[in-house]
Amino acid sequence: MARIRPRLAVWKFASCDGCQLSLLDCEDELLEIAGEVEIAHFLEATSASVEGPYDLSLVEGSVTTAHDAARIQEVRKQSRFLITIGACATAGGIQALRNFADVREYAAIVYARPDYIQTLATSTAISDHVKVDFELRGCPISTRQLVETISAFLAGRKPQTPPHSVCVECKIAGNLCVMVGHGTPCLGPVTHAGCGALCPSYNRGCYGCYGPMETPNTPSLSVWLSKLGMDEDALRRVYRTFNANADAFREESERHDR
Amino acid sequence: MIVKTIKVDQLARVEGEGALKVVARDGVVQSAELSIFEPPRFFEAFLRDRMYSEAPDITARICGICPVAYQMSAIHAMENALGVVVDGPLRDLRRLLYCGEWIESHTLHVYMLHAPDFLGYAGAIEMARDHADIVRRGLDLKKAGNAIIALLGGREIHPINVRVGGFYRAPRRRELQPLAEELKRARDGALATVRWTAGFDFPDVERDYEFVALRGDGEYPLNQGRIVSSRGLDIAAAEYDEHFEESHVEHSTALHAHLKARGAYLTGPLARYALNAASLSPIAREAAREAGLGSVCANPFRSIIVRAVEVLNACDEALRIIDQYEEPDRPAVDLEPRAGVGFAATEAPRGMLYHRYQLHADGKIADARIVPPTSQNQPSIEEDLKIFATAWLDLPDDALRHRCEQTIRNHDPCISCATHFLRLDVDRGG
Numbered sequence: 001m002a003r004i005r006p007r008l009a010v011w012k013f014a015s016c017d018g019c020q021l022s023l024l025d026c027e028d029e030l031l032e033i034a035g036e037v038e039i040a041h042f043l044e045a046t047s048a049s050v051e052g053p054y055d056l057s058l059v060e061g062s063v064t065t066a067h068d069a070a071r072i073q074e075v076r077k078q079s080r081f082l083i084t085i086g087a088c089a090t091a092g093g094i095q096a097l098r099n100f101a102d103v104r105e106y107a108a109i110v111y112a113r114p115d116y117i118q119t120l121a122t123s124t125a126i127s128d129h130v131k132v133d134f135e136l137r138g139c140p141i142s143t144r145q146l147v148e149t150i151s152a153f154l155a156g157r158k159p160q161t162p163p164h165s166v167c168v169e170c171k172i173a174g175n176l177c178v179m180v181g182h183g184t185p186c187l188g189p190v191t192h193a194g195c196g197a198l199c200p201s202y203n204r205g206c207y208g209c210y211g212p213m214e215t216p217n218t219p220s221l222s223v224w225l226s227k228l229g230m231d232e233d234a235l236r237r238v239y240r241t242f243n244a245n246a247d248a249f250r251e252e253s254e255r256h257d258r
Numbered sequence: 259m260i261v262k263t264i265k266v267d268q269l270a271r272v273e274g275e276g277a278l279k280v281v282a283r284d285g286v287v288q289s290a291e292l293s294i295f296e297p298p299r300f301f302e303a304f305l306r307d308r309m310y311s312e313a314p315d316i317t318a319r320i321c322g323i324c325p326v327a328y329q330m331s332a333i334h335a336m337e338n339a340l341g342v343v344v345d346g347p348l349r350d351l352r353r354l355l356y357c358g359e360w361i362e363s364h365t366l367h368v369y370m371l372h373a374p375d376f377l378g379y380a381g382a383i384e385m386a387r388d389h390a391d392i393v394r395r396g397l398d399l400k401k402a403g404n405a406i407i408a409l410l411g412g413r414e415i416h417p418i419n420v421r422v423g424g425f426y427r428a429p430r431r432r433e434l435q436p437l438a439e440e441l442k443r444a445r446d447g448a449l450a451t452v453r454w455t456a457g458f459d460f461p462d463v464e465r466d467y468e469f470v471a472l473r474g475d476g477e478y479p480l481n482q483g484r485i486v487s488s489r490g491l492d493i494a495a496a497e498y499d500e501h502f503e504e505s506h507v508e509h510s511t512a513l514h515a516h517l518k519a520r521g522a523y524l525t526g527p528l529a530r531y532a533l534n535a536a537s538l539s540p541i542a543r544e545a546a547r548e549a550g551l552g553s554v555c556a557n558p559f560r561s562i563i564v565r566a567v568e569v570l571n572a573c574d575e576a577l578r579i580i581d582q583y584e585e586p587d588r589p590a591v592d593l594e595p596r597a598g599v600g601f602a603a604t605e606a607p608r609g610m611l612y613h614r615y616q617l618h619a620d621g622k623i624a625d626a627r628i629v630p631p632t633s634q635n636q637p638s639i640e641e642d643l644k645i646f647a648t649a650w651l652d653l654p655d656d657a658l659r660h661r662c663e664q665t666i667r668n669h670d671p672c673i674s675c676a677t678h679f680l681r682l683d684v685d686r687g688g
Contacts, residue, residue, distance in 0.1 A: 012275065014297045017672075018322020018415040024370060025414055027401040031393070034383045045370060046381025047270035047663075064297045094319045095299040106303035111513070112506040117298055140322060140415040198412045202419045203589075204426040207315065209416070237308065242319065 006055035006154065009041035011075050013061025013068050014095055014123060018140040019086035020044055020060045026143050033147075036154055052078030056153055062088040062123045064095060069120070069129060076130040081153060084126045085146065087139035091211050092245035094139075096123040099245055100253075125245070134159060137192050139209040139242040145194055162193050165213045166206050169197035178205050185225050187238065190216035190248070211243035218252035232256045260284055262651065264659055271371040271381065271667060278662055280647050287651070290643035292636055292666060305626040310336045310595065310617055311422050317613070317628065318416045323366070323672055326359035326407065327606030329420045330481055331613040331628075336422040338496075339600025339617050340593050347586040348424045349481070354579045355410045355420070356480045356604070357572040361403025361444065362414070363607035364527075364565040364572075367670045368451060369396030372562050375664045376458040392454065395447050399569065402444035405437060406576060424590030434580045441577050448570035449545055455562045456549035461661075463646060464556040467638060468520060469529035472605050478537045478571055479530060479605050486533055487523065488554075495601040498612050504629065515634040522637035525609030526669060527564040528555055539578075542571035558642060558668040565607075565670075595621030606631050608670045632671045639669050 010020050024030065024045060040050035057079035063069050076082055084090050092099070098106055103121045107114035126132055136149055136159075145161050152159040162168075166188035170177065178184040178200045186205035188197070192213040199206045212218070222235055230238065239253035262282040269276050275296045281289045301320055305313060313332040318325035330352060337344060344352075369392075370382040379385040386393040404414040410429060411417020419426050470491065472483030486492045493501060504513040517523050531546075532554040538546065546567045555564055597619040603612045609631025616625040642665050650661050 014299060016319050016322040016325075018319075018325070021322050021366075021415060024366065025400075025404060027397040027404070030397065031383070031386055031390070034386070039383060042381075043268060043270045045271065046374075046383060048380035048384065049270075064299070068297065093299075094301075094304070094316065097304040098300060101304070103300075106300040107298070109303040109306070110298065110300050112504075113508075116506060116508050119298055123299075139319065140413075143414075195413070199418050199426075202412050202427045204418060207418075237312070241312075241316070 005036060005038045007040040007050065007053075008037040008150075009052070009054040009057045009075075009079065010044070011041075011057060011059045011061075012043070013059065013072070013089065013126070014064040015061030015086070015088045015093065017044065017060070019089075019138075020058070022085070022141050022143045022146050023058070026147055029147050033150060037150070054079050056081045056083065056150075059084050059089050059126050060086055062092045062095060062125060063129055064120050064123045065118060066120060072126060072129045081133045082126075082130070083134045083136060083149060083153075084132050085136045086141050087137065087209065087211060087242045088123075089126045090135045090137060090246075091243040092123040092125050094242050094244070096245035097240065098123055100240065123245070136161065137194050137210040142194055142196075163214050164193050165189055165216070166191045166193055166195070166197050166200070166210070169193050169195070170200050173197050173201060175200045178203065179224070179228070183228055185228050185230055185238070187221070190218050190221050207241060208239070208249065209242050211246045212248035216248050218248055219255070222252060222256070264647075264655065264662060266659055266663055269663060269666060271374070276671070278643070278666060280643060280662060282647070282651055285648070285651055287644045287648045290640050290647060292639050292643070292671075294636075302626045302628060305623050307622050310339070310615065310621045310623060313615065313623065313626070314420050314422065315416070315418075320628070320630070321672055322415050324359060324363055324606045324608070325416050326355055326411070326420075327604060327611050329417065330356060330604045331602050331611045333420065333422045334481060334602030334604060335600040335613040335615050337600070338602055339598040339615055340422075340596060341598070342423065342591060342593060344424060344591055347428070347584055348590070350579045350583060351410060351425065351428065353480050354406060354576055355417070357576040357579070358403045358406025358410065360480075360572040360607050361448075361569050361576075362400050362407065363403075364569045365396055365400040365403060365451075367607075368455065368562055368565050368569070369393065369400070371670070372667055373455070373458075375660075375667060376562070395450065399444050399447040399451065402440050402447075402573070405440055409433065409437060421590055423593045424586075424588070426589060428586050428589040431583055431585055434583060438577060438580045441573050441580070445541075445570065445573040445577065448566065448573050449541070452545040452549050452563060452566040452570055455566045458562070460557060460559045461646075462557075463559065465558065465642060465645065467524040467528070467556060468517065468522070469532045470517075470523045470525045470634070471529040471533045471610060472603060473533055474537060476537060478534050478539075478575070481604050485603055485610070487517075488529075488532055489520065491517070495603040495612065498601065498603065498629075499614070502629070504633065513629075513633050514636050515629055516637060522641055523634065524638045525631055525634050527561050527568055528558065529609070530605060531555060531564045531567070538567070538571050539574040541574055542567050545570055558665070561668050561670075595619065608632065608672055609635055630672070635669050635671065639666055639671065642668070
């Protein structure tokens with residue numbers, strides 16, 4: 001008798017598609033995953049779609065339209081487990097920069113007919129709208145963490161995604177500290193782990209694409225960054241990128257608003 | 259009067275969210291709309307007042323499928339504004355990185371998005387049940403492309419090692435050697451892919467496109483070249499705005515680009531091939547000949563073969579670069595901010611990607627303009643639908659709808675780039 005496999009759905013909101021692409025980037029694991037779960041709804045990969053309910057929903061993207069604000073409620077109702085994948089779904093993404101500006105001005109800059117454009121004034125995380133069972137960080141997420149998260153779900157356990165800072169990952173990798181070693185500004189001390197200290201491994205300062213770690217000391221880091229020559233404007237911009245609307249980064253960027 | 263409407267509310271196997279609506283009256287297609295309803299994200303607005311150095315990482319987030327294309331167009335446009343030319347090994351490394359993205363993105367489209375249309379599957383995972391070895395070959399090929407991006411860029415999606423002026427860290431020669439082994443296998447897989455796709459059944463159709471692509475100096479175009487067309491256009495990227503314009507239509511959050519003089523045009527694999535076939539590597543040229551492509555391919559359904567040829571060419575080019583690579587003295591050249599305007603067009607896997615930036619004296623962005631390939635191709639995609647669907651109106655709805663969806667997928671539209679993607683809506687009035 002055929003085994004009943006858990007049903008997986010992948011949903012897209014405002015995003016670049018990169019995090020759902022991470023699933024297709026698991027070249028070595030994809031067919032195995034497809035054997036363990038029934039891929040019931042994944043428009044980017046297949047035109048076959050099975051009606052809900054779903055056991056596991058992976059949600060990419062942020063909420064930026066009234067239609068999407070209603071749609072996420074439906075997705076939640078259809079999903080036993082809902083996991084957000086990436087910075088857009090978890091913190092609002094780069095498009096949350098509108099939250100600090102006037103979206104009507106933004107529309108007028110990009111579109112000849114801003115009246116054709118229907119959009120909300122803000123870009124918000126999925127957890128601002130519905131209960132989220134687990135959040136996977138990163139812009140984009142790591143394929144390793146994605147496979148771990150799906151495996152953990154199948155085994156009925158909590159995913160192992162360490163909450164410490166990127167600094168710890170640098171120590172594990174044996175990297176020279178880019179701030180201490182060559183005075184390069186780095187968000188590693190306040191940024192959630194998961195990338196494996198990628199930027200410092202390439203002689204670059206971390207730019208915070210995994211968002212804030214738990215209880216980050218951003219005011220202290222800002223003092224160090226200003227000693228390295230960053231002015232108020234640069235400090236505001238450095239926190240205001242792909243996780244601009246995550247609480248800790250938003251509050252710190254606002255402290256440096258002119 | 260018999261009115262027939264065919265609709266697809268959510269297009270599958272495309273990147274982003276879109277829909278399709280075709281309306282026919284008395285057996286003639288009156289209108290064909292590719293609606294892009296992906297919500298706008300306003301990149302050109304929030305790029306203002308960011309530093310020139312931030313543009314590569316920010317614009318990468320327009321598209322998770324082709325972030326390297328955005329990074330490349332951004333760095334070239336910024337270097338143009340700052341009056342800097344990056345050459346030698348750094349230029350080669352950029353070409354190598356771009357080859358990685360072409361291999362990864364094209365293979366994704368060939369195996370996972372497009373081939374299932376020809377073989378009658380809903381997607382690659384379904385296809386793998388009957389053709390496991392073929393899907394495995396596609397995944398291995400895609401992985402080879404990703405391996406280049408991961409090594410050179412740090413990770414496959416939104417690489418972190420690209421900067422205006424060069425890289426943060428240049429690879430050592432010995433780091434690239436293991437890639438060469440993987441790429442030799444990938445080149446065999448790419449050749450097998452050309453032969454596999456050449457055997458598909460294609461509708462016997464042709465279109466009279468104006469092809470637009472970059473033309474490199476004796477090399478197949480990636481990062482640089484003049485913008486040329488099959489009807490005599492030959493301009494520098496800085497002249498793009500004089501010859502092309504964008505309009506905003508109500509059914510789409512993407513802007514539509516046109517040639518001011520002649521209207522719709524096509525960019526992407528068919529255009530690059532038609533304008534640059536002589537610059538393919540010998541192995542890719544021979545594979546194209548064997549696949550029966552001729553010097554121009556004007557059947558958009560056969561674009562899958564051209565993509566496979568371009569993957570083969572990219573594997574070969576990547577191997578050439580790795581073989582000849584000499585480590586640069588420094589990973590990046592020095593830059594001084596200054597006021598100015600910079601232009602660049604590069605070849606994203608799915609077509610030409612144009613960036614223009616105006617900078618303040620302190621290096622902050624005063625104005626940004628980005629024209630992605632899908633905005634440029636959208637008018638031609640709609641013309642394809644209008645012309646082809648007329649011949650297919652007698653097909654049953656499901657078959658007609660499928661053909662229309664396939665017509666769109668032929669061009670590998672990226673709706674996240676063009677803003678967002680697709681519903682099919684066929685109105686035949688019956």
